[in-house]
Amino acid sequence: DTGVSQNPRHKITKRGQNVTFRCDPISEHNRLYWYRQTLGQGPEFLTYFQNEAQLEKSRLLSDRFSAERPKGSFSTLEIQRTEQGDSAMYLCASSFLGQVTDTQYFGPGTRLTVL
Amino acid sequence: DQQVKQNSPSLSVQEGRISILNCDYTNSMFDYFLWYKKYPAEGPTFLISISSIKDKNEDGRFTVFLNKSAKHLSLHIVPSQPGDSAVYFCAASGLGRNSGGYQKVTFGTGTKLQVIP
Numbered sequence: 001d002t003g004v005s006q007n008p009r010h011k012i013t014k015r016g017q018n019v020t021f022r023c024d025p026i027s028e029h030n031r032l033y034w035y036r037q038t039l040g041q042g043p044e045f046l047t048y049f050q051n052e053a054q055l056e057k058s059r060l061l062s063d064r065f066s067a068e069r070p071k072g073s074f075s076t077l078e079i080q081r082t083e084q085g086d087s088a089m090y091l092c093a094s095s096f097l098g099q100v101t102d103t104q105y106f107g108p109g110t111r112l113t114v115l
Numbered sequence: 116d117q118q119v120k121q122n123s124p125s126l127s128v129q130e131g132r133i134s135i136l137n138c139d140y141t142n143s144m145f146d147y148f149l150w151y152k153k154y155p156a157e158g159p160t161f162l163i164s165i166s167s168i169k170d171k172n173e174d175g176r177f178t179v180f181l182n183k184s185a186k187h188l189s190l191h192i193v194p195s196q197p198g199d200s201a202v203y204f205c206a207a208s209g210l211g212r213n214s215g216g217y218q219k220v221t222f223g224t225g226t227k228l229q230v231i232p
């Protein structure tokens with residue numbers, strides 16, 4: 001290892017379908033983040049976990065979005081009833097609690113296309 | 116409200132010359148600043164950072180300068196190489212609203228650097 005891994009790398013779905021993405025952080029990292037990035041923009045924060053606890057959620061995270069990190073290791077991000085506006089790159093990042101500063105390391109992302 | 120601004124969407128530099136990428140921020144609570152590099156179809160890669168207690172941090176060809184009074188930071192790459200061609204994101208960090216010392220990171224919109232051989 002290895003850095004942060006994300007699966008799948010690409011997902012094409014039809015509007016109204018549910019999708020789930022997985023993120024595996026760097027093994028010793030106990031903080032995990034989800035971001036969304038659209039064309040021409042920087043990553044936008046969605047949610048944050050410290051171990052298995054989801055401590056912060058952005059207003060961007062509508063009721064159709066849910067994230068889990070059940071054992072404090074990998075995380076999943078589910079989008080229900082997808083809409084075309086959900087098309088974006090979904091990025092996962094991790095960092096280590098205990099550092100003075102919070103340098104986040106990103107995975108390659110999952111590109112979602114909603115038709 | 117864009118709290119971290121990168122006003123130059125693109126920059127072209129000749130190989131061997133200096134690349135200067137600029138970033139402005141508005142939130143005085145930010146106390147840690149980062150630069151990330153992003154190639155197409157990849158996630159952002161951490162490049163260099165600086166704490167608000169410093170005004171300069173250097174790592175090889177990369178130097179970040181912080182001017183707190185102007186709320187401005189810049190990334191200098193010298194000498195620039197073709198492999199440096201990528202999108203560069205400026206990011207700023209400050210304490211989030213929850214416990215645990217979490218520092219929420221806010222990103223700029225990026226500057227696309229092209230280094231011409």
